[in-house]
Amino acid sequence: MTTFTSHDTAATRGWAVEAEGLVKTFGSNRAVDGVDLRVATGTVYGVLGPNGAGKTTTISMLATLLRPDGGNARIFGHDVQRESQVVRQLIGVTGQYASVDETLSASENLYLFSRLHGLSGSASRRKSDELLEEFGLTDAAKRPLKNFSGGMRRRLDLAASLIAQPPLIFLDEPTTGLDPRTRIQMWETIRRLVSSGSTVLLTTQYLDEADQLADRIAVIDRGRVVAEGTANELKASVGESTLELRLASPGDADDVRVAIQRVLGVAATVSPEAGRITAPMNKPDLVIELLVTLRDEGIHLAEMSVQKPTLDEVFLTLTGHGVDTDDAESEASAELEGSRA
Amino acid sequence: MTTTLDQRATTASPITPGADRALKNRVSIPETISHTFTMAYRGLLKIKRTPEQLFDVTLQPIIFTLMFTYIFGGAIAGDVQSYLPIIIPGILVQTVITTSIVTGTQLREDMDKGVFDRFRSLPIARIAPLSGALLADTVRYLIATTLTITMGFIMGLRPDGGPAGVVGGAVLVIACSWAISWIFAFFGVIARTASSVQGISMLVLFPLTFLSNAFVPADTMPDWLQWFVNINPVSHLVTAVRELFDAGTFGGDAWLSLLGAAVIVAVFAPLTVRAYMRKA
Numbered sequence: 342m343t344t345f346t347s348h349d350t351a352a353t354r355g356w357a358v359e360a361e362g363l364v365k366t367f368g369s370n371r372a373v374d375g376v377d378l379r380v381a382t383g384t385v386y387g388v389l390g391p392n393g394a395g396k397t398t399t400i401s402m403l404a405t406l407l408r409p410d411g412g413n414a415r416i417f418g419h420d421v422q423r424e425s426q427v428v429r430q431l432i433g434v435t436g437q438y439a440s441v442d443e444t445l446s447a448s449e450n451l452y453l454f455s456r457l458h459g460l461s462g463s464a465s466r467r468k469s470d471e472l473l474e475e476f477g478l479t480d481a482a483k484r485p486l487k488n489f490s491g492g493m494r495r496r497l498d499l500a501a502s503l504i505a506q507p508p509l510i511f512l513d514e515p516t517t518g519l520d521p522r523t524r525i526q527m528w529e530t531i532r533r534l535v536s537s538g539s540t541v542l543l544t545t546q547y548l549d550e551a552d553q554l555a556d557r558i559a560v561i562d563r564g565r566v567v568a569e570g571t572a573n574e575l576k577a578s579v580g581e582s583t584l585e586l587r588l589a590s591p592g593d594a595d596d597v598r599v600a601i602q603r604v605l606g607v608a609a610t611v612s613p614e615a616g617r618i619t620a621p622m623n624k625p626d627l628v629i630e631l632l633v634t635l636r637d638e639g640i641h642l643a644e645m646s647v648q649k650p651t652l653d654e655v656f657l658t659l660t661g662h663g664v665d666t667d668d669a670e671s672e673a674s675a676e677l678e679g680s681r682a
Numbered sequence: 683m684t685t686t687l688d689q690r691a692t693t694a695s696p697i698t699p700g701a702d703r704a705l706k707n708r709v710s711i712p713e714t715i716s717h718t719f720t721m722a723y724r725g726l727l728k729i730k731r732t733p734e735q736l737f738d739v740t741l742q743p744i745i746f747t748l749m750f751t752y753i754f755g756g757a758i759a760g761d762v763q764s765y766l767p768i769i770i771p772g773i774l775v776q777t778v779i780t781t782s783i784v785t786g787t788q789l790r791e792d793m794d795k796g797v798f799d800r801f802r803s804l805p806i807a808r809i810a811p812l813s814g815a816l817l818a819d820t821v822r823y824l825i826a827t828t829l830t831i832t833m834g835f836i837m838g839l840r841p842d843g844g845p846a847g848v849v850g851g852a853v854l855v856i857a858c859s860w861a862i863s864w865i866f867a868f869f870g871v872i873a874r875t876a877s878s879v880q881g882i883s884m885l886v887l888f889p890l891t892f893l894s895n896a897f898v899p900a901d902t903m904p905d906w907l908q909w910f911v912n913i914n915p916v917s918h919l920v921t922a923v924r925e926l927f928d929a930g931t932f933g934g935d936a937w938l939s940l941l942g943a944a945v946i947v948a949v950f951a952p953l954t955v956r957a958y959m960r961k962a
Contacts, residue, residue, distance in 0.1 A: 382699070404803050419705075427705045429805035440796035442724070444731045453727075456720040457806050459713070485731070501800065506697050538697035 364411030374564035387555030433502030492523035589641035591616030721814020771923035772896030786866030847930035861943035
């Protein structure tokens with residue numbers, strides 16, 4: 342596990358989330374295998390990982406939806422198991438799959454949830470009108486949810502989580518499956534939430550989303566936190582970007598590898614069949630020198646590109662293995678069954 | 683977020699920090715009741731949105747009452763008119779109890795939806811999503827009850843127990859069916875799919891309703907069957923309804939039915955809530 346600098350805000354504002362050694366097993370699958378998390382009050386915390394890494398299961402335990410098989414967690418100092426009802430008064434949960442009532446209209450949904458939060462009938466109507474307005478759903482308020490787009494559903498879902506103005510909001514993959522425009526709208530909404538004093542814990546599969554929103558990020562893989570830090574700290578650990586070279590004649594590959602080692606001071610990866618070489622690019626300035634060196638040595642490039650770090654590379658670097666899609670998908674569905682069945 | 687503090691000052695409704703809130707770890711009884719009624723309101727809204735789910739409670743009473751009365755009437759009681767006082771309470775109990783199976787299947791379908799995740803994350807009484815759904819379903823029992831009795835009237839049933847007896851019988855059937863629906867709610871919570879709930883429930887209910895005095899007097903049955911028919915709670919409920927319809931008396935069988943209903947709720951409501959929370 343890679344750990345970066347300690348938090349500075351927690352001492353003054355306290356922890357919104359403290360989790361130690363959380364474990365959840367579904368049959369033989371250890372979906373969450375000893376997760377430690379600390380989220381400072383008033384910050385956005387991103388939990389980054391592929392499908393099936395245990396993100397949803399972790400959130401479900403913190404939100405009192407699942408009972409941990411091991412470890413413990415506190416929300417604003419309240420134990421999620423012993424004081425679950427207190428914890429529920431402090432949190433709002435927006436699931437990966439919109440947790441609103443499909444058979445009802447948007448305003449009926451918000452009215453019902455407001456009533457359940459203990460608001461009177463008239464206060465509930467006022468609250469739902471207010472939220473519909475705020476989330477741009479007033480026009481669609483009376484329409485059945487069947488006709489709602491993915492983005493509208495998510496907005497309604499988030500609105501429902503905000504009725505009690507909870508100081509801590511869990512967002513489980515808030516933008517998965519949304520188109521780019523709606524995604525940016527969702528990001529704006531999340532930023533607005535934080536500016537009103539909420540603490541947000543969000544999970545995501547996208548590095549850029551964590552980068553855009555989160556003050557700190559935990560990278561989670563196979564139920565464990567493999568790295569924790571700010572976005573910059575994490576990216577620095579993988580290398581800002583990757584330099585990718587395609588050679589005119591694949592025979593030069595060895596010479597190029599040596600040149601990269603000498604000029605950039607890093608080890609390059611060679612895939613000989615395509616004459617393709619990749620290397621981490623920590624100092625962009627030095628790339629010019631590398632190119633000059635290659636020209637001097639008479640090595641010709643067919644193509645050159647710079648790739649930003651992807652989640653895949655963060656993973657490769659941090660865990661030594663890539664994102665195994667098939668495996669991840671089957672685990673994800675197992676996790677889903679476990680948490681819903 | 684270094685700008686948090688500045689922006690907070692300008693936001694209209696700042697979030698109350700967790701530490702400054704008055705919180706309690708228990709849900710009071712009045713709150714539980716209020717949550718239950720809100721959940722029941724949700725159930726009614728759903729019925730309003732999808733009226734087709736009322737097909738069973740509207741068509742079954744009409745078809746079954748007509749069918750059974752004209753098939754068995756002549757053979758069992760000599761003619762349809764004298765069979766009506768026997769069959770109407772019987773078919774009423776059978777129909778309304780069968781209706782309560784739907785509670786279990788619908789609960790199962792409902793629990794598979796994302797909205798139940800939200801219910802579980804809300805600071806509400808754990809029992810409310812269940813008790814609310816069950817309470818809303820009494821509307822279905824009321825429709826089935828009303829239609830069965832109305833069919834009886836149309837075919838010529840004139841109960842001697844008067845309006846009070848008829849209403850009493852109807853209320854008794856609805857109350858007992860509500861209690862029984864907790865059994866199916868339990869199946870609904872523990873089963874994997876809605877169709878398996880339907881399957882198990884029919885398997886339990888079919889013998890219970892037919893191996894009773896609901897359609898025929900028990901005296902022609904073999905001794906071992908009579909023994910079962912006489913201890914079958916459905917028989918006691920049918921007898922209680924007949925007494926209420928015929929004489930307006932709330933007798934021993936009625937009390938026994940209510941006691942049975944109370945026992946079912948006392949056993950199955952906690953079981954169901956526990957199973958529901960374990961899944962949660």
